[in-house]
Amino acid sequence: MEAKYFRDPIHGYIQVDHDIIYDLINSREFQRLRRIKQLGTSNCVFPGAEHTRFSHSLGAYHIARSIIERFEKSYADIWDSKNSLLTMVSALLHDIGHGAYSHTFELLFDTDHEALTQSIITSQNTEINSILSRVSPDFPSQVASVIDHSHPNQQVIQLISSQIDVDRMDYLLRDSYYTGTNYGNFELSHILRVMQPKANGICFSYQGMHAVEDYLLSRYQMYMQVYFHPASRSMEVILQNLLKRAKYLYPQQKNFFASNSPALIPFFEEKVNLTDYLKLDDGVLNTYFQSWIFSDDDILSDLADAFINRRLFKSFTYQEGQEGLIQELSKDIEAIGYDTNYYTGCHSNFNLPYDRYRPETSHPQTQIDILQKDGSLAELSSLSPLIQSLSGGNYGDHRFYFPKDMLLEDDLFQEAKGNFKSHIRNDQLI
């Protein structure tokens, strides 16, 4: 086919010259990613972060394509070009099962975007499956096995999913650009230049070790400063409580929800199929929440309004072991009239910036191997004191969310509020 180009702020032009890729992009299921924001609720604190999973998926494909082009040219002995299309397709489709506000939504409705990804790829009813089947009858299941890590080829697996993969490399750069933070910037071109296939995976030439370090630091910083931002987590807590209230109300108010949020009914009824799932996107959910503002139920109405019009909960951090104290303080919140089932929430976010492979752990990481001048491999943290110091640690915090009202001056509830505030110092529970 004649090459097509997508203009992209991160990568310049994204070239598509394989009809399978082009048709996948034009499929109904993939176009749907245009309507799902990459960063969910983060736009409440970074107003520029409106970018979608569509452009991220294109970006991940583009990085995969760049890598493969180099592998085919320079490492033909060790990279099997039969895996090239598989890798590009897997990169393009790795997020195809993501839905609106996935993480929160999954908590409430027990959906699983990874299972849905598998289903979209392998179910016979999707346009995507039908396009993939043109390659070969078992191509859909091959793609699915790459995405769920069960495919035998570790080179392909690691390109798609490892501590330094096409997904992470694209989203760090993209989220950095759209949030307007500099933290996520790293030298993609340098990393791509030193990336190499090895017998059973991927490694990086020693000449690019610092670029890999820089990538890991960027990732650490993006987690700490963007992905774990207290305000967007506040919106997640509100959303979670809002959906919890709707679920609670549904049995009593079926008509209200049927007319104001028809596509959610299968979820309330717990009879969801793929078609139902594909009907949801950010715009659909927000449309429903806007209509819920007019509900008779004060809690549903108020939380919907808080979510739509960005009225945030406040929060403090706490340590493990302080849960009892939080329960005490919850009474102060109830004392001034809030139902703590819907007006408070705990939210924990932790990230492992890097770890070497530890087979004994529950989720062993694929370590980053550096190819040294003499041809031997060395694990990254053994060479880099900086990465050594980050390695294996979990960084993040536990936060408790509560109504802003608790911090406002108020004659009526002096005691409850006073007690509550006396336990918070510098946004920490004491």
Added chain:
Amino acid sequence: MEAKYFRDPIHGYIQVDHDIIYDLINSREFQRLRRIKQLGTSNCVFPGAEHTRFSHSLGAYHIARSIIERFEKSYADIWDSKNSLLTMVSALLHDIGHGAYSHTFELLFDTDHEALTQSIITSQNTEINSILSRVSPDFPSQVASVIDHSHPNQQVIQLISSQIDVDRMDYLLRDSYYTGTNYGNFELSHILRVMQPKANGICFSYQGMHAVEDYLLSRYQMYMQVYFHPASRSMEVILQNLLKRAKYLYPQQKNFFASNSPALIPFFEEKVNLTDYLKLDDGVLNTYFQSWIFSDDDILSDLADAFINRRLFKSFTYQEGQEGLIQELSKDIEAIGYDTNYYTGCHSNFNLPYDRYRPETSHPQTQIDILQKDGSLAELSSLSPLIQSLSGGNYGDHRFYFPKDMLLEDDLFQEAKGNFKSHIRNDQLI
């Protein structure tokens, strides 16, 4: 108040230190701008262009604030600081009446975003009106008069709306960033540095003349290459035809539309009030269109699907005087089975890159005045041969849109398609 900051990829940090501004941003009507894309259908061709009128409005406010800070400090004799808040508020609210896909929507439903802007500001039912009224009882109407150009102070008017104003300066930079094109880049800081109030308006010191030239060239290029892009206009034509079909069907299918698109009913009924209008946004309309895909009406369903899943019409350019030939060719389109009422459309886009003030014309432009070393003013095009050559011209094209099918090979309709194609060369009608 303690200063608040919004992080913005274009301006770094946008500072808010006036409670009126902060409360306006938090108002329901302003938060709604988060759900309206700045560039409407352009994301179909620039996938990164998902930015909203919310961040653009903040950006316009920020530029206004920067200008005013300088005017207050360096031109206290000629800039009346009583106008400072008025200017910042007007910058913030200049787009407050914009709705989803405004330009297309207005064509079909006879709404007017400028009148709605006035209404949101002056109507007593809005949060915005109530916040503005805290400044003084007539402050809302002052703001409204700046936005509709009837305010007597030409300095304020020109900052908000002229050939080089805070709105245009922000959107060029922002649209350039989010589309990933370089064309719209110009030296904002240089222009802000040479901008001065004069007795009856705004002028620019001769030291910044080249930066002003560069701004005008950027604007010209953004029109030619982004705003007038044939593909996003294709989406506008599809949207227009889709809404036309819905209006046509409504009297026969009231129930269908009432359950699938409740917030549009007042528009179909032509009984719209402000509250109705404020219920619409991009997500709401897209949600409706997604449900229309399941309509029994083939045309409504097909156009809704084309809009949602990005199946574009093709187009050619034509000259005035060729309308007769277009009508001829429309018969070929009908011959292969398309209803040309819904499957074709003309779309004309023209822009005047710059003009001096010409009182005899229907829309005289506020010319750009350059303050020379000796203190005299000179109109820009009299000093710049490049601007002289652009000045007064209208650049753009007329395009006719039609189904892609007309260009595909096909045994059945060889004659109609052959005749049609014989009149197109290099995407021009011949």
Added chain:
Amino acid sequence: MEAKYFRDPIHGYIQVDHDIIYDLINSREFQRLRRIKQLGTSNCVFPGAEHTRFSHSLGAYHIARSIIERFEKSYADIWDSKNSLLTMVSALLHDIGHGAYSHTFELLFDTDHEALTQSIITSQNTEINSILSRVSPDFPSQVASVIDHSHPNQQVIQLISSQIDVDRMDYLLRDSYYTGTNYGNFELSHILRVMQPKANGICFSYQGMHAVEDYLLSRYQMYMQVYFHPASRSMEVILQNLLKRAKYLYPQQKNFFASNSPALIPFFEEKVNLTDYLKLDDGVLNTYFQSWIFSDDDILSDLADAFINRRLFKSFTYQEGQEGLIQELSKDIEAIGYDTNYYTGCHSNFNLPYDRYRPETSHPQTQIDILQKDGSLAELSSLSPLIQSLSGGNYGDHRFYFPKDMLLEDDLFQEAKGNFKSHIRNDQLI
């Protein structure tokens, strides 16, 4: 050879994977370009513009390499890969004969950097010649013929020297980056993507027409705002007058110059050979000028100090036909004690932003051809109204330089200064 990389702010990494290229870069004559600033005296007004002809030459090579890689892959039928190395080498060496402050120096000493480029390439005493001869005995002369435009292959010629060539594309981006102006930015990757070889030269696909327009506008703006900046031209006038004075003094003060500026002696004696020429660079000349500050000759000393310590002449623009008036005003300058031979100067700078091929003119331009959808070629300005309006015009100005003193208040020379100033308004001669 194993690929080597040069890190470059403009292009990221510049890859060298041919030993001829790598050895050329390491040659004595090429390393010398590290000591010659790309923009000569422009750093007096853009303090960041310290970049050298070395990095520009690498950049031109890099663009050539990118183009050729694409030509070899996609246009193997029309691009003869035997020309690939020739093109890359010519790009790398196109400026090899440039010396310190070339344009001014050539005026005074009748050297010619184009002839010197030929000589460095074809003379048997240079490292460059010896490296090139390893390719084939006639390779040096082939390279020389590309650079002087006499080579028969128009594809190669146009890549190296035409209205849109690797030289211009690199220097616009590079000069823009290092001066910190945005004007020279254009979309290199877009242009490279649409550039194609044709039977007798180079053309550009219609899909990139706007990017080519943008490049021409960038070029126009860089000329107007950077290359023709009055302050750097002031430094050129001072340098010219300084060297003129030195030439005048040399016969009387041979010892002074021999001990303070040995490498200039062959130039004063007008017996220059290539070895002499290669000894000069910016640092050597500046070292000499610094020592001239201590000369007994007041004019030599003062001009050397003005050049080294950046004390600029002032200037006004004038029109052709006003030379008589300038001669009149020169008397005012003499009246207050300045020798106008050394304290004034005319400096004219004009640029042709674009022109189509006009065989009847003295320097016919290679026009830019656009390859249309139907395969026909169209000359750029016939398609672009904006380029049409710029086409064929010469933009620039004539300036007269004089001592700043003429503008300062002064009791003693009121009449002469008063008369002088009365003829200047807004920096123009009236």
Added chain:
Amino acid sequence: MEAKYFRDPIHGYIQVDHDIIYDLINSREFQRLRRIKQLGTSNCVFPGAEHTRFSHSLGAYHIARSIIERFEKSYADIWDSKNSLLTMVSALLHDIGHGAYSHTFELLFDTDHEALTQSIITSQNTEINSILSRVSPDFPSQVASVIDHSHPNQQVIQLISSQIDVDRMDYLLRDSYYTGTNYGNFELSHILRVMQPKANGICFSYQGMHAVEDYLLSRYQMYMQVYFHPASRSMEVILQNLLKRAKYLYPQQKNFFASNSPALIPFFEEKVNLTDYLKLDDGVLNTYFQSWIFSDDDILSDLADAFINRRLFKSFTYQEGQEGLIQELSKDIEAIGYDTNYYTGCHSNFNLPYDRYRPETSHPQTQIDILQKDGSLAELSSLSPLIQSLSGGNYGDHRFYFPKDMLLEDDLFQEAKGNFKSHIRNDQLI
């Protein structure tokens, strides 16, 4: 005075609106900084890094000016505006005593750029002293005391010199830009926004803690990847050996050096005064080295050529305690004919990324204090686990440099070379 602007790629426009600042910039001693590269020999590996101490000094001034403007406006109670000019001048002049290739030059000739800075500011023979004295008779000594840290006001001191000061903030951004690396990028505007004066120094609001972390990481990375780059250190070793050889030869070859390097004579004679020192710059030294290539002494000639034409030594890293082994290997180098006095060298570079104040150490650091929500101060590493892990550590390496020849294949010296190479693995001594 009317404001003047310097265009700068890092900060946009640098505004000067105080005549003392403007006159200092135009002084002979400050203009000299135009001829001294900020990064010395780093341009051998980063060809874009040609930027000068002139633009860096302007940049440091600009950051100081931005901070002070904010301090005067928002912290008038704690920032004494009498210190504003002092701070800006100190920022501008902090590097005024730097000479060509300072660090290497100082090793050989026992000069001290810090003492020279003091001297330029306080000696009565400089233009700078004379300009500063216009402020008040003791102003020069005040400026000098800020720069040597003896001034009593800790706010001023810390702005000019601490772990996060105007010098470091400018050079990280600037060196990053000109080398074309991304590592040095951090969010200057964010840091400036949270910087506050406190009773006895400077602190940073908790809202900017992550930006401060990011700055420290950037600094760490610039040290590891740019400042400590093995290739530029190779050039330093060559330079050091070259100057050592010249010093050794001088007593025997006074005429040669007097005619080819007159400005160095006072240094060889060890009778240096300020005027002598100010005559040197990069161009002067390079001019001399170019003439030394023609020396009769093979070592001087060869090293001069190596420095000018970038023929690097190779290196390996070693640990403390391996010096004996290095001496062993030196014999292999001598065995093949190199004088190891001039053809080898050790070069150690270590950096302390951050430390809290430790009064017991030899060079206690000014710790970075974070101002918490409740008004208390906390030392940075107590809040940030990442900084905690970097804190107090020294990062860098010891390197031994030797002729590239030792690694080349060679029949004649198989044994010596073989033995030598057997002790190097992955560029480490084993």
